[in-house]
Amino acid sequence: MSVSSNSGAGLRAAVIGLGSMGFGMAQSLRRAGFHVTGCDVVAANVDRLVAEGGHAAANPAEAARGADVVVCVVVNADQTEQVLFGPSGAVEGMAEGAVFLSSATMDPQIARRLADRLEATGRLYLDAPISGGAAKAAQGQLTILASGTAAAFAKARPALDAMAGKLYELGDAAGTGAAFKMVNQLLAGVHIAAACEAMAFAAKQGLDLAKVYEVITASAGNSWMFENRVPHILAGDYRPLSAVEIFVKDLGIIQDMARSARYPVPVAAAALQMYLATAGAGMGRDDDSSLARTYAALSGAALPDAVTPKA
Amino acid sequence: MSVSSNSGAGLRAAVIGLGSMGFGMAQSLRRAGFHVTGCDVVAANVDRLVAEGGHAAANPAEAARGADVVVCVVVNADQTEQVLFGPSGAVEGMAEGAVFLSSATMDPQIARRLADRLEATGRLYLDAPISGGAAKAAQGQLTILASGTAAAFAKARPALDAMAGKLYELGDAAGTGAAFKMVNQLLAGVHIAAACEAMAFAAKQGLDLAKVYEVITASAGNSWMFENRVPHILAGDYRPLSAVEIFVKDLGIIQDMARSARYPVPVAAAALQMYLATAGAGMGRDDDSSLARTYAALSGAALPDAVTPKA
Missing domain, CATH: 1.10.1040.10 (N-(1-d-carboxylethyl)-l-norvaline Dehydrogenase; domain 2)
Structure with missing residues (x-):
């Protein structure tokens, strides 16, 4: 879907977690025209993003500031919760109406809990686990198993178009994708x-x-x-x-x-x-x-x- | 491989066990030109073969008499042993140099034992379990996982050509196919x-x-x-x-x-x-x-x- 798309022009994305999957997703977002800011506990991963034209942030709050979409590609539910609600968490930086796209594999009950807690603050949450490996992440050809409100889907759409080869829309409640x-x-x-x-x-x-x-x-x-x-x-x-x-x-x-x-x-x-x-x-x-x-x-x-x- | 082949012209096959797989294999052998004699504990299965131009036998020994190849499609190792060496077993009717093609799924050690015992009598044994279901059996499109001596393969070749869509030749010892x-x-x-x-x-x-x-x-x-x-x-x-x-x-x-x-x-x-x-x-x-x-x-x-x- 991302091929020669320019769906992200004028939009800003944050990518939290720049491992093999997150880095590839950041590349796909950049290719679609997004302004991309990344952060990672490993400084070399951030340097690599900057070398490719991305921007560095010191923590999730800073990365999320001004972003339309915050893509979180960490290992598990605990890390996702820290990214969102921990010290200098993304919620501190996110504007109202921005969407948090959560890609870590986790228990659906936890996905629902995180979504409820974030959406109570006026931000949007899209449950969006991924499948496909690092090569497909870099090509914008991931399979994404997404669920969330219509508003979350609408706000996330340009980023989903940039990253997914196959997008399954699985319902209006966070947790179903998980x-x-x-x-x-x-x-x-x-x-x-x-x-x-x-x-x-x-x-x-x-x-x-x-x-x-x-x-x-x-x-x-x-x-x-x-x-x-x-x-x-x-x-x-x-x-x-x-x-x-x-x-x-x-x-x-x-x-x-x-x-x-x-x-x-x-x-x-x-x-x-x-x-x-x-x-x-x-x-x-x-x-x-x-x-x-x-x-x-x-x-x-x-x-x-x-x-x-x-x- | 069986499509419009006539590899069985002038040859005689016995099929022991005329369930959904064996009946289909008998049909494929007939189509390739074999004279086919079948036997089964269920009389109706034999009648069905006769109605399609096959021949009836009362027991494995009678079915095997004069056959170039005896195809055994029963449920397990015990039944295979009975078919070969039980009362009125196939070994009593088989000519020297005829080949017994064993298709039941079984422990490889038992396949080796049956092969040794049969080959000591001057007959050939091909270990030939099958995969693919009743429809493919009837179409001559089974996958056959065969192993046995070169002599056994040579003697069984026309029947294998008639029954197999895909034939794997897996070595010269019975048991490997199993x-x-x-x-x-x-x-x-x-x-x-x-x-x-x-x-x-x-x-x-x-x-x-x-x-x-x-x-x-x-x-x-x-x-x-x-x-x-x-x-x-x-x-x-x-x-x-x-x-x-x-x-x-x-x-x-x-x-x-x-x-x-x-x-x-x-x-x-x-x-x-x-x-x-x-x-x-x-x-x-x-x-x-x-x-x-x-x-x-x-x-x-x-x-x-x-x-x-x-x-």
Whole structure:
């Protein structure tokens, strides 16, 4: 949607959190004509934005001052709450009628609570978790699972156009976008664990793993995650494209939501144990395909040699 | 591969087991020019084959007499062993040099044992589990995961050409085809359980389930099984395209293989419990998407009304 769009001309955006996702989203906003101010706890990330024509702020309040849209791309609900309501939080800088676009994956109940609290001050909140990785963030081709009031959508529209390749409008209440994202994460987290369980099982049976990949990707056992992650195992390349700790967090949120709702998730719970074991063994910051190494360590299965150190 | 092929002209095939898969495979063999003789414990299945120009046999020995290839499409390893070596078993009728093509999903160790025992008598054994469903069986478009000696492949080739849309040749030892099939079944069984866990979780969260299907099938949480099975849940249609009991069996084989190999499969083990619970609740012969009904029953989640009775 962002291709040759100039939807942000004359508009100001703040981007809080300039990691691989947030930095790419800032680039997409700049390309659409937004004046972009960023802040991040890592100074080098801010310098990088400035080098590309963005502007630096010392904290969320300063970044948010005068912004039409504040895009928050931090790790979790706690950080989002700090960004909004902590010391020098965004709410102190935001004008009335400006919109806060919250992209961290979180429990839908917390998204609703943050939205209620912000909207009570006269600002708008859009629940807008994202999917697609750093490359798609930089290309303005993210999938965005958004929900919020009509006013929040209207105010956020130019920024959404700049950042999204696919925008799902999922309802008028904050929390619905977050809930859709959690359903996706339940499946994605289980599928990665299943892919690792199956590949090390195949190795333990002495099968040709490249052939297994060829057969499974053409069969009913395939998943998006199997197709995407198993090449890391075949290459022995565990450099983090998405770290084990992400699913420690996201399947942890699933467990909390499910326990609170009195809903059993035995399959996701089993998968979470393998993420925990892999992080516990020192691979939390490695690629999530590292679960295969845990299965191998627990069974003596021989995987292709790792080309990168374990941790 | 079977399209307008006539590779079976002048050859004789026996098909043991004329259920939905075996009957379709018999049709594909007939279309390729084979003289086909079938047998099944259900007389009506044999009558149906005869009505289409096939021939009837009272038992495997009689069906196998004079056959170049004996295709065995029964439910499991026990039945396969009975077909081969039980009273009036195929081995009594098979000529030396004829090939037994074994398609039931089973533990690779058992496949190897059956192959050794048969080949000691001068007959050939091809380990050839199948994937693809009844429609593809009838169209000669199955995926076949085959392994066996060069002699077994050579003798089976015209029948494989008649039945397979995609033929994987996975090595010269029986058991390898079976092992590939089990890796696929591990993933397929987990993915169905995950799809059901996620959809009933979405229902419990009050989400629009058709929208969840739309979003997930376009996202990283997608799997072949999610895409294929969730429409059954959305339609409330649990008539068996593939029954719960199939994965009770196949994930059971995985557990046995894994326990024997000292390999932990926590995710597949959790999935198996949900198949067992669903079968135990009386839905063993219903579609495997019925796991969603188990999650709903355990949590109060509201799924679309079933258009078919529970059992």
